[in-house]
Amino acid sequence: MRAAPLLEVEGLACGYGARAVLSNLSFQVEAGEVLMLLGPNGVGKTTLFRTLLRLLAPLAGQVRLGGDDVARWPARRFAAQVGYVPQAHTPPFPFRVLDVVMLGRAAHLGPFSTPSESDIRVAESALGSLGLSALAGRPYTQISGGERQLVLIARALAQAPALLIMDEPTANLDFGNQVAVLDRVGALARREGKGIILTTHDPNHALAHATRVAALGRDGSLHVGPPDEVVTAAYLHATYGVRSRFLALEDRTVCVPVRREWNPCAPQVCGETP
Numbered sequence: 001m002r003a004a005p006l007l008e009v010e011g012l013a014c015g016y017g018a019r020a021v022l023s024n025l026s027f028q029v030e031a032g033e034v035l036m037l038l039g040p041n042g043v044g045k046t047t048l049f050r051t052l053l054r055l056l057a058p059l060a061g062q063v064r065l066g067g068d069d070v071a072r073w074p075a076r077r078f079a080a081q082v083g084y085v086p087q088a089h090t091p092p093f094p095f096r097v098l099d100v101v102m103l104g105r106a107a108h109l110g111p112f113s114t115p116s117e118s119d120i121r122v123a124e125s126a127l128g129s130l131g132l133s134a135l136a137g138r139p140y141t142q143i144s145g146g147e148r149q150l151v152l153i154a155r156a157l158a159q160a161p162a163l164l165i166m167d168e169p170t171a172n173l174d175f176g177n178q179v180a181v182l183d184r185v186g187a188l189a190r191r192e193g194k195g196i197i198l199t200t201h202d203p204n205h206a207l208a209h210a211t212r213v214a215a216l217g218r219d220g221s222l223h224v225g226p227p228d229e230v231v232t233a234a235y236l237h238a239t240y241g242v243r244s245r246f247l248a249l250e251d252r253t254v255c256v257p258v259r260r261e262w263n264p265c266a267p268q269v270c271g272e273t274p
């Protein structure tokens with residue numbers, strides 16, 4: 001019998017109060033794959049992630065891990081399986097960077113136990129793997145936005161969950177660190193069998209680094225499939241109003257925006273009508 005997928009979303013509706021932002025979503029994330037979620041501003045990507053993380057109750061449908069509905073899982077069991085990398089934020093307290101990363105070990109500790117030497121080593125190694133060892137003793141409030149983003153990724157690595165949910169993990173990063181983080185994400189999936197779902201606003205990240213893409217249209221419809229079947233000129237035009245060209249390189253395809261033909265922003269935001 002085939003094993004259940006790592007993450008299985010079936011008929012999910014999510015939103016606030018009675019208002020559904022997204023409905024009828026069904027997709028899976030297998031161990032060892034990087035599913036990249038694309039979609040325009042305000043379509044509901046963060047709302048979906050909040051629902052996957054159980055911060056919002058589903059309005060309909062189910063979220064299953066390993067075939068098991070997570071709705072009634074104890075928090076500790078859920079936290080040992082699912083890691084979250086939020087967008088970088090400034091916390092109110094000047095924790096040391098190493099202590100922020102150690103928070104990732106919390107789900108692995110007993111109720112009254114303190115981190116062991118081995119937990120500290122795991123946290124140091126997570127920092128080291130992202131080239132952040134020199135920051136370990138610095139206050140988290142006194143490092144740059146990009147450095148904070150990397151520290152939050154290190155915290156998720158220290159947590160060592162089976163499924164990693166990442167909200168625009170490259171948003172604050174320079175060109176080199178974007179590539180470094182996406183390469184690290186790919187290695188986590190390929191070598192360690194993690195399942196990863198992450199949002200990006202860059203179609204080229206999806207073309208180059210995703211094993212599959214989940215693309216939300218402006219109407220909230222979801223199309224899931226291989227990157228080159230989902231990230232198409234038609235999708236980019238219908239979703240963002242941008243005509244694009246696709247260029248085949250030796251090892252990948254890249255897309256280049258050519259011109260914007262209609263304005264996808266809400267009129268009150270952009271002052272124009274589509």
Ligand SMILES: Nc1ncnc2c1ncn2[C@@H]1O[C@H](COP(=O)(O)OP(=O)(O)OP(=O)(O)O)[C@@H](O)[C@H]1O
Pocket residue numbers: 016021039040041042043044045046047048
């Ligand atoms: N706490 C909230 N209560 C009610 N509505 C909300 C709340 N947070 C977001 N929304 C609304 O839900 C919709 C989806 O927002 P969401 O933040 O999920 O979009 P997104 O796809 O993540 O956007 P972006 O790409 O800009 O980050 C938007 O219309 C937004 O205004």
